[in-house]
Amino acid sequence: MEYVIEMLNIRKEFGNFVANDNITLQLEKGEIHALLGENGAGKSTLMNVLFGLYQPEGGEIRVRGKKVDISNPNVANDLGIGMVHQHFMLVENFSVTENIILGSEPTKMGVTNKKDAAQKVAKLSEQYGLNVDPYAIIEDISVGMQQRVEILKTLYRGAEILIFDEPTASLTPQEITELIQIMKRLIAEGKSIILITHKLKEIMDVSDRVTVIRKGQGIGTVTTAETNPNELAALMVGRQVTFKTEKGPAHPTEETLTVQDLVVEDYRGIAKVKNLNLNVRKGEIVGIAGIDGNGQSELIEAITGLRKVKSGKVLIHGKDVTGMKPRKVTESGVGHIPQDRHKHGLVLDFPIGHNIALQTYYMAPISKSGIMDYNKITEKAQQIIKDFDVRTQGPHEPARALSGGNQQKAIIGREVDRNPDLLIAALPTRGLDVGAIEFIHSRLIEQRDNGKAVLLISFELDEVMNVSDRIAVIHDGEIVDVVIPEETTEQQLGLLMAGHADKDKKGGKHSVE
Amino acid sequence: MSNRVTNLLVPIVSVVLGLIVGAIIMLVSGYSPIEGYAALWNGIFGDLYTVGETLRQITPYLLAGLAVAFAFRSGLFNIGVEGQLIVGWFAAAYVGVAVELPKIIHLPLAILAAAVAGALWGFVPGLLKAKFRVHEVIVTIMMNYIALHVTNALIRTVSEGGDRTERIFTSASLRSEFLENLTEFSRLHMGLLLALIMVGVMWFILEKTTLGFELKAVGFNQHASEYAGMNVNKNIIMAMVISGAFAGLAGAMEALGTFEYVSSKGGFTGIGFDGIAVALLGMNTPLGVIFGATLFGSLKYGALNMPNAAGIPIEIVEIVIAVIIFFVASGYIIRLLLLRAAGKKKEAK
Numbered sequence: 001m002e003y004v005i006e007m008l009n010i011r012k013e014f015g016n017f018v019a020n021d022n023i024t025l026q027l028e029k030g031e032i033h034a035l036l037g038e039n040g041a042g043k044s045t046l047m048n049v050l051f052g053l054y055q056p057e058g059g060e061i062r063v064r065g066k067k068v069d070i071s072n073p074n075v076a077n078d079l080g081i082g083m084v085h086q087h088f089m090l091v092e093n094f095s096v097t098e099n100i101i102l103g104s105e106p107t108k109m110g111v112t113n114k115k116d117a118a119q120k121v122a123k124l125s126e127q128y129g130l131n132v133d134p135y136a137i138i139e140d141i142s143v144g145m146q147q148r149v150e151i152l153k154t155l156y157r158g159a160e161i162l163i164f165d166e167p168t169a170s171l172t173p174q175e176i177t178e179l180i181q182i183m184k185r186l187i188a189e190g191k192s193i194i195l196i197t198h199k200l201k202e203i204m205d206v207s208d209r210v211t212v213i214r215k216g217q218g219i220g221t222v223t224t225a226e227t228n229p230n231e232l233a234a235l236m237v238g239r240q241v242t243f244k245t246e247k248g249p250a251h252p253t254e255e256t257l258t259v260q261d262l263v264v265e266d267y268r269g270i271a272k273v274k275n276l277n278l279n280v281r282k283g284e285i286v287g288i289a290g291i292d293g294n295g296q297s298e299l300i301e302a303i304t305g306l307r308k309v310k311s312g313k314v315l316i317h318g319k320d321v322t323g324m325k326p327r328k329v330t331e332s333g334v335g336h337i338p339q340d341r342h343k344h345g346l347v348l349d350f351p352i353g354h355n356i357a358l359q360t361y362y363m364a365p366i367s368k369s370g371i372m373d374y375n376k377i378t379e380k381a382q383q384i385i386k387d388f389d390v391r392t393q394g395p396h397e398p399a400r401a402l403s404g405g406n407q408q409k410a411i412i413g414r415e416v417d418r419n420p421d422l423l424i425a426a427l428p429t430r431g432l433d434v435g436a437i438e439f440i441h442s443r444l445i446e447q448r449d450n451g452k453a454v455l456l457i458s459f460e461l462d463e464v465m466n467v468s469d470r471i472a473v474i475h476d477g478e479i480v481d482v483v484i485p486e487e488t489t490e491q492q493l494g495l496l497m498a499g500h501a502d503k504d505k506k507g508g509k510h511s512v513e
Numbered sequence: 514m515s516n517r518v519t520n521l522l523v524p525i526v527s528v529v530l531g532l533i534v535g536a537i538i539m540l541v542s543g544y545s546p547i548e549g550y551a552a553l554w555n556g557i558f559g560d561l562y563t564v565g566e567t568l569r570q571i572t573p574y575l576l577a578g579l580a581v582a583f584a585f586r587s588g589l590f591n592i593g594v595e596g597q598l599i600v601g602w603f604a605a606a607y608v609g610v611a612v613e614l615p616k617i618i619h620l621p622l623a624i625l626a627a628a629v630a631g632a633l634w635g636f637v638p639g640l641l642k643a644k645f646r647v648h649e650v651i652v653t654i655m656m657n658y659i660a661l662h663v664t665n666a667l668i669r670t671v672s673e674g675g676d677r678t679e680r681i682f683t684s685a686s687l688r689s690e691f692l693e694n695l696t697e698f699s700r701l702h703m704g705l706l707l708a709l710i711m712v713g714v715m716w717f718i719l720e721k722t723t724l725g726f727e728l729k730a731v732g733f734n735q736h737a738s739e740y741a742g743m744n745v746n747k748n749i750i751m752a753m754v755i756s757g758a759f760a761g762l763a764g765a766m767e768a769l770g771t772f773e774y775v776s777s778k779g780g781f782t783g784i785g786f787d788g789i790a791v792a793l794l795g796m797n798t799p800l801g802v803i804f805g806a807t808l809f810g811s812l813k814y815g816a817l818n819m820p821n822a823a824g825i826p827i828e829i830v831e832i833v834i835a836v837i838i839f840f841v842a843s844g845y846i847i848r849l850l851l852l853r854a855a856g857k858k859k860e861a862k
Contacts, residue, residue, distance in 0.1 A: 304740075326741075336740070343736045345740070347738070349734075354726070361726050361727075367726075371721055371723070
């Protein structure tokens, strides 16, 4: 069999830390090869070695059988290796074509020749079924479309081997299905794909073979058709993993959160949350299921005081907190794991210890009459790092240096440690691996079992179905139905999320209105 | 190459490179670099008097640098240090001439007046930024002009048509006989001590207080700060007020120490603008500001000796000084070159 890329016994060190040790990955021509590993296992490091961003300390790389020295990304480009990054590298207010030609603008007599470029982009788009408008402005198109622009960018530059880094992390289920079709189309056109992911379902759906790495070590390569998700998860984590979250029945008591006829507008004055009613009781987890953009973010921001409420009420333990400042809401007993951990959850340039104190720095014991005691922060941080298994070099490491999963664990540690009566978890497992997801889910359930109220917002049906005791389906700013997970199916939920409310059932027996 | 060696080597190599290029400029223009640099050296360290004057020159740079650095750490670009310094200068001089009080009250009062005036001049752009998202760079630049012309008008009023105030009462002066005797009657004054205390104050606010924690958090990420319940707007205003107070104190150095009066100005003093470079050279840290202010103050003052002692025209001198500072500021380029050189060596092995 012909290998287009061979990475043999790669070793990469950072100081005393070995990020990749003896990893071998062989990519056959025309296959989708998944690279599986937990957050921080060394997947990105390995791909950055292949893409020329890092130089390996050991091992060799062969492209089409020839030993190569990829000293920088330009060399990788010339060898036909293209990368579709997890966080898109696009200029928001440029058009699709402008973004694609950025860095290698074609010119005609010294003037950028956008027209020819746009035609070429349109042709490529058609060839691979990408359906991208070359003249659209990036900020106007959906996340899924933006990702296709990234794919086009690599194709435009003549990539034969495409690396997808966690491509489904920010996509809706619909977009994921489309992406899988696109990947299959790319293979049909003779490209080869390396897919970095920790989502087993996707691997089973789309890949031909899987290379597993664990804690920087190459574990081996298996053929997808001859394995199953359980085996893969065990290989990745190094132990058996339970997929079905274990939890006993809920014993809800009095209401902790009450939302009454809430209306929230976006900055243009358009209502995003429309007369929404919802309650969460002590000792239960209420999941909000819905497609991204149906008012979930606005709802959370209104509850936590980050966004103005147009009308309606938010009550915590019967106390009106509508329109209160975020700190007052927090002090009323609300913990909030925000949707966007980089934007809201963390000050990335702060040490992880400072971030752990972000909600409590102004109170004893961390500060007394305005004077900080940084030793107390370090103590607290060490405790949370230990209790929540945050893999870091210590409280003084900048938050930016942690992997996504560990950043998230630190945030969850910070919020859960304050022991809030209501914990709002918005997409708490986005972009995390099965090990971390299992951990976070069990923490949410633990909060519930301790008699706290938990509000979970998720775009993942699996998660909502597994973790919630009740599911409130949101569509276009309204709760269209409230269902019990055991009595519903993913299909029914999907229909509700798409706005096909079952008319007979609306306002039915599980309604909270 | 270890990090420590690089950290030490970079500033040294930068200064040496700056000196070499400066020498070439003098040589090409037909002047002796050796004489030129000898004059510069003597202008800084020549005798106790020049050392005293150099230290005196460093003093306002320290405070202007702190002002810029403090705002930077809170994510704000205070270009208005110049204007805040000018109003501080006027306020201190005014209090210095308007009343006569016991020194123990008069001097602190005059210093406080400068800090309050500067703080007020910082408050306006802070408020506009917080309430209406008006960019602080625009407002502070405009506030500089307002400061310049308003103080000129006030000086004319106070001096009844003249272009400078009376000399301040000695009860408001920062000058000290002890320091003057120590430095052969230079104008070195107690303000240097105050400026160094302020370096400590900035460090304390940023590293030890909850206010500093908030300011840094807001400087790095406003969204996360808001999420964490911090009052972002209050912090923006506080940062500008404190920054302005530092700048006002820089003005007090001139009013109560160096000149002991305030005269109307045809243009800016330049200290406030140089404060931006001082802060950036010092990476916006309190200790770094000491380094930046020392470099700026020494070169600026020492250069005054070059036209007299070496006969080099002031224009060439200014170019030479600018080149040296330029090389120090581009330290990271030199860091890169050093690392690359080290990398090549490793490969050769």
